[in-house]
Amino acid sequence: MDLDVAQVRAFVRAAEELHFGRAAGTLALTQQALSKRIARLESLLGVALFRRGGGVDLTEAGRRFLAPARRTLAAADAAVAAAVGRHRPLRVDVWGHLYAPMRTLAQVAERAGDLVLGHGRDLPSVTDALLHGDIDAAFGRVHPPLHTGLTHRLVRLEPVDAVLSADHPLAAAPALRPDQLRDSLLWAPGKLDQLDFLHQFADRFGIRGRATGVNLGLTHFLEEVVRDPRRFSLLPADVPRPELPGLRAVPLVGLTPLYAWSLLWRTGDAHPGLDGLTAACAEEAGRSRWLEYDPAHDWLPEPPTNHARRRHERR
CATH class of the missing domain: 3.40.190.10 (Periplasmic binding protein-like II)
Structure with a gap:
């Protein structure tokens, strides 16, 4: 059985998108052309790869086929590159x-x-x-x-410091244990459930107060920390910080994140x-x-x- 690489590529993209229209767009095809390629592949294999109707989902055969199909595409792309001597960064x-x-x-x-x-x-x-x-x-x-x-x-693995306002009650400490921050307000540049590191830090060390803003870059983020003496956040110790009056960075010890x-x-x-x-x-x-x-x-x-x-x- 000889597989058609174009059909396999159509299947893989549709399996990743679980939407024939979006998958077709990424391959510069019409949805009808993509559907025909997948139908021919299913006919060749003698199995249904997708469940259709009220949405698109992989069948059990489709799930089994996906990983080796990806490897097939990778091998085909590598073979073309080797044959034509093409190098890309x-x-x-x-x-x-x-x-x-x-x-x-x-x-x-x-x-x-x-x-x-x-x-x-x-x-x-x-x-x-x-x-x-x-x-x-x-x-x-x-x-x-x-x-x-x-x-x-x-x-x-990069050590993380606490960054806080110079008016924060703990700002003068030479170092802090993470649990000393439990009564402070953790400031995050986005929804905390989408910022896994900060979310897990807060859960692990009992940080009850949590607030979020919009990620408009490091300077804005730190300006928001300085603005409220209750706030703190975490920043890798070696990240170059903008020169902001009233900003303190304090090493975390005991358990260094x-x-x-x-x-x-x-x-x-x-x-x-x-x-x-x-x-x-x-x-x-x-x-x-x-x-x-x-x-x-x-x-x-x-x-x-x-x-x-x-x-x-x-x-």
């Missing part, structure tokens, strides 16, 4: 912009080969871009649930340039002690499993 998207992910990539970019960097809005939008083949890899904080078609590798940065890519569909990027990240992690973690002194929402755990002195 590794397309890397980032998310978590308030915490400045580009800082970390900038430290490895020159050693990582030919990169093109973009800006994703959040993990779900980056996930969609990866699954659609619009980008090759992404960089940011990964948290469950993660799509089964994706693979990730931890790159960096660590923000985890990871690389994310499609399972079984790695661009050749990904090896150079992961190698550059591993080299810098060894040099700059990016992956040190001691569960007795550090806090992570999801403890890491793919690197050594060592007690260390950060400051």
Whole structure:
């Protein structure tokens, strides 16, 4: 049985969108043309891949077919690229912009080969871009649930400080334990249920007061912190902060929160340039002690499993 790659591509895109009209638009097809391709594929396989009527959903056969279908497309695309000798840069998207992910990539970019960097809005939008083949890899904080078609590798664990107004009752402290902030107001740049790290921090350390605003960039975010002496938020210790009168950054100790940065890519569909990027990240992690973690002194929402755990002195 010989599969038609165009038909397989139509199936995969429809399976990802669960909407024939949207899937057709991403492939520059009419909905009728996409439906015909999928119908021919189903006829060839002798099974229904979708349930139609009142919406679109995968059948059990469709769910079984999806993962190997994605691998088939990846292999076909790689074969075409090899045959025509085409080289293109590794397309890397980032998310978590308030915490400045580009800082970390900038430290490895020159050693990582030919990169093109973009800006994703959040993990779900980056996930969609990866699954659609619009980008090759992404960089940011990964948290469950993660799509089964994706693979990730931890790159960096970054200590987080509390940022607060100089008028906050705890502003003069040289360091704070996270639980000392439980009577303060956690300020978040967006809905807290969409900001997994802050949400889990608040739950873990009993932060009852929570307030949210609109993400208009780091300067606006910190200005909102300064404006109210009850507020605080969290920021990686090494993020360059704007010079704002009345802003204090205080290290967190006892259990130091660590923000985890990871690389994310499609399972079984790695661009050749990904090896150079992961190698550059591993080299810098060894040099700059990016992956040190001691569960007795550090806090992570999801403890890491793919690197050594060592007690260390950060400051």
